[in-house]
Amino acid sequence: MAKIINDSNNNPAKNPLTKAFNWIWRLFSSAKLAIALILLITVLSVIGIFTSVELFSSWYFVAAGTLLMLNILICNINRWKGIQKSLKGGQIKQSENFFEGKDKTAGIKDFQYDASQVLEAAKSTLQKRGYRLRFEDDAGNTYIAADKNRFFILGTYLSHLSIILLVLAYIIGSTFGFRESGFIVVEGETKEVGYDTGLSLNLISFTDSYYEDGTPSDYRSDVVIYKNGVEVTQTAIRVNHPLTYEGIRFYQSFFGPAAAVEVTKNDEIVFSGKVAFYSSFGSYGYYRNIGFIDIDESKLSLAIITPSFNTPDPMIPDGQLAVLAYKDGVELGVNILEKMIPLEIEDVALTYLSDLQYSGFQVKNDPANALVWIACSLFIVGLAMVFYFPHRQIWLLIKNTSPGNSRLFVRFMALKAFNTTATLQELVSEIEIRLNDDNSNKRGVHYG
Secondary structure, eight states: OOOOOOOTTTOGGGOHHHHHHHHHHHHHTOHHHHHHHHHHHHHHHHHHHHSSOOOTTSHHHHHHHHHHHHHHHHHHHHHHHHHHHHHHOOOSOOOGGGGOOSSSSEEEEEESSOHHHHHHHHHHHHHHTTOEEEEEEETTEEEEEEEESGGGGGHHHHHHHHHHHHHHHHHHHHHHOEEEEEEEEETTOEEEOOTTOOEEEEEEEEEEEEOTTSOEEEEEEEEEEEETTEEEEEEEEETTBOEEETTEEEEEEEEEEEEEEEEEETTEEEEEEEEEOOEEEEETTEEEEEEEEEEGGGTEEEEEEOOOSSSOOSSSOTTOEEEEEEETTEEEEEEEEOBTSOEEETTEEEEEEEEEEEEEEEEEEOTTHHHHHHHHHHHHHHHHHHHHSOOEEEEEEEEEEETTEEEEEEEEEOOTTSOHHHHHHHHHHHHHHHHHHHTTTTOOOOOO
């Protein structure tokens, strides 16, 4: 009886782990997978930018980015053998059929010169153009393989590396950094940045100036930055002139009106602070700003509304505010609040003390910011290497057809965007001119 031997562990091709590894390798070698991952990341990015959903630090965004980096890495590993071959130079000797292509990148030229003369003219012409030359002789024929800019094909690796670094930078930035788009501080107020930074910002004053036609000329926030309660810097933040401290950037983003308000209950102050009117709404063509106060002691919610900013307001006079009060979710009505005149609502008194302004900042910390710049630089350098210094390859075959006569076979290869036909014609013409110049005094006169 024949004995059945299980050799799956000895045969790598049949080993389940090897099969699984090969399947995964083929999967991540697919350009279709790269396109699918790029589309997925693009869709997630658009959703994250135009909605309030935080996607950039989500596990599926990080997973998609990680898979894309792995996909690009494996594809480049697979391409390395071909790149090595191009760097070393491929086969020198080519058959005559190789030079008979119909794609206008090949040509055949007959000369009334010996093959050795054509060889010297071709060598000097190609060397003058900066080509590396490799030769092979066989059966009296000379084969030449010439190439130029071969190391610049590594630019594709720089570009692909830049994509990996860019994705990595986004993952690092979204995981370990933060971005606060609506960091609002009222004049005279100090507000903590948070995110375990130990930083806080005090807005000394906000100034906005305009040209005669009403367009803004400057937005300026004079601020003090504190680190664990200790002042570390005082400066002005303007549009396009952010403040940077310990890698954290403060950008001037927006501004608006605010007010100092005090609320008392039984002659005791239950709220004393500044209200930023950071939201706006429209009603019957009137657009007004609005801010909010919650008085927990009386279960009151107060919506404080400014006069219309687009047209004179018939309901709220200039210099006054409107107060819409709610208690336990039930509307109590609207009252006009005049400056320095207390307004009684239920068991509290609300006083409008003064007008202020608030400044809105975008606060950003991106620990991978330098990596983004490196990635962008590598991408530009890589593209420039590939497109401005294309890898060019030329194969030549020089053979004697009869005493004193020879035939030149040429084939040219480069990027599709490169005009190979014109270059081929220029090369053959230059070889012919060099032959004529070098041999003008050596040619004999032939009599019939």
